[in-house]
Amino acid sequence: MPNNSLGRPTVCFIDHDALRWNMRQIRAKVGAKIKILCMVKANGYGHGATAVSQTLTGSGADAFGVATMEEAVELRQAGMSAPIIVLAGVFPDQLGELISNELVPVVYDVEILKQLDAEAQRRQKTLGVxxxxxxxxxxxxxxAADAKEWIAELKNLRALKLEGVFSHFSHAESVEGDYTRKQLAIFNEVIAQLRAQxxxxxxxxxxxSAATITMPAAYFDMVRPGIMLYGVYPxxxxxxxxxxxPVLSWKTKILQLKKVPSGASISYGQTFVTKRESLIATLPVGYADGYSRLLSNRGAVLVGGQRAPIAGxxxxxxxxxxxxDIRNVQQGDEVVLLGRQGPAEISADEMAAWTNTISYEILTSVGARVPRIHYNT
Ligand SMILES: Cc1ncc(COP(=O)(O)O)c(C=O)c1O
Incomplete structure (x- = not known):
């Protein structure tokens, strides 16, 4: 892992060999014929969308999925030539930029379909959707229940080209349940209707990701893994x-080390009061870095390969x-907030459990103030 020489030592290290490894596992799972659309929305799940997409391009990514047009334009400007699908909303006034950047919006309602088609016709352009x-x-x-109506509209399209059709599972952590099977059956029925016409x-x-790991019946022509690319299990x-x-680790260093007497109050609001003479370390990381305030008096970090609890x-x-309780701690020592240190590890799932959320939110919440340092092992 490279040394951070940027000054403030609160940084995320992004392991591109791990990213390549995860991509290889996905390819091995789905085989050579199924396309892989890599989900790199929300700044590549917090890892840095451009750098992640460059590595994934070299590892056989067939397409990228982002949430917003701005995220897509960032990738195009960085030189990514693969298809980029904009998943979380399209607005008619974005049409010019979508066309000029060869982006593929997702449409989800008949009105928008008609508006985009009319606007593209007016400009005498075609747009894949x-x-x-x-x-x-x-x-x-x-x-799906309205399929008759919207299938009729699909036949009227002039300037829009239907390149793909898809759906999304309600369960992201496991796709073994009845509800998932029901969703898949409904989808298969709709595809059959489209094929018939x-x-x-x-x-x-x-x-x-969950279906990519456990449900080949949901592969069709392309899979859309997100969280597993980053080394986190659904x-x-x-x-x-x-x-x-795991691709991301988040580290810092001890800023100040202080011996305080028993009965000393630590941080805002006196929520932690020492019960003995204590050694308290102050770290240069806070909730403005995306280190959740919900970790107060709950979370832990790694110092010298051991866990140290958050105080206050x-x-x-x-x-x-x-x-x-940790021996030989020095000012300037490395502290791991997320990731490994020696035999010890704090995973995104563990941090998520401390803050009553999911790994996705942990990864995407790491703030813009925290530099991402990209490396190969
Ligand atoms: C439409 C869509 N497809 C695929 C994914 C990837 O999901 P996961 O990260 O669980 O693999 C997401 C993520 O939220 C999504 O919104």
Missing amino acids: HLKIDTGMGRLGVL VLAPPLVHFAN SAAMASQIVLK RVCMDLTMIDVT
Whole structure:
């Protein structure tokens, strides 16, 4: 792992060999014929979208998925030439930029379909789109139950080219349940209707990470893995099915080390009062870096290969830890917030459990103030 010489030592290290490894596992799972759309929305799940996409391009990514047009333009400007699908909303006034950057928006409602088609016709341009079908996620998408109506509209399109059709599972951590099977059955029914009318596009897709790992019936032409690319399992049980390597680790260094007497109050609001003479370390990281305030008096970090609990409230820029029980701690020592140190590890899942959230939110919440240092092992 490279040395951080940027000054403030609170940084994320992004392991591109681990990223390549995870991509190889996905390819091995799905085989050579299924395309892989790599989800790099939200700044590559917090890892740095451009750098991650460059590495994934070299590892055989067939397409990229982002949430916003701005995220897509960033990738195009960085030289990514693969198809980029904009998944979380399209607005008619974005048409010019979508066309000039060869981006593929997702459409999810008949009105938008018509508006985009009219606007593209007016400009005498064509635009490829993917149609999202709501099979039970209850989010974006035309309702499968309304298929007759929107299939009729598909026949009227002049300037829009239907390149893909897809859906999204409601369950991201496991796809073993009845509800998932029901979603898949509804989707298969819609695809059959499209095929019957010779309207099925070349790319049919459904699988998130969980389905990529455990549900080949949901592969169709392309899978859309996100969290597993970054080395995090959709659920702990899936570790027996595929070996993934965490890509991100988050580190800092001890800023100040202080011996305080018993009865000393640490941080805002006196929520932590020492019960003995204690050694308290102050770290240059806080909730403005995305280090959740919910970790106050709950989370832990790694120092010298051991766990040290967070003492008192996480502040905006600083956090205190109790290192009384760790030997030979020095000012400037490395502290791991997320990742490995010797035999010890704090995973995104563990941190998520401390803050009552999911690994996705942990990774995507690391702030813009924290530099990402990209490296190969
Ligand atoms: C439409 C869509 N497809 C695929 C994914 C990837 O899901 P996962 O990260 O669980 O693999 C997401 C993530 O939220 C998504 O919104």
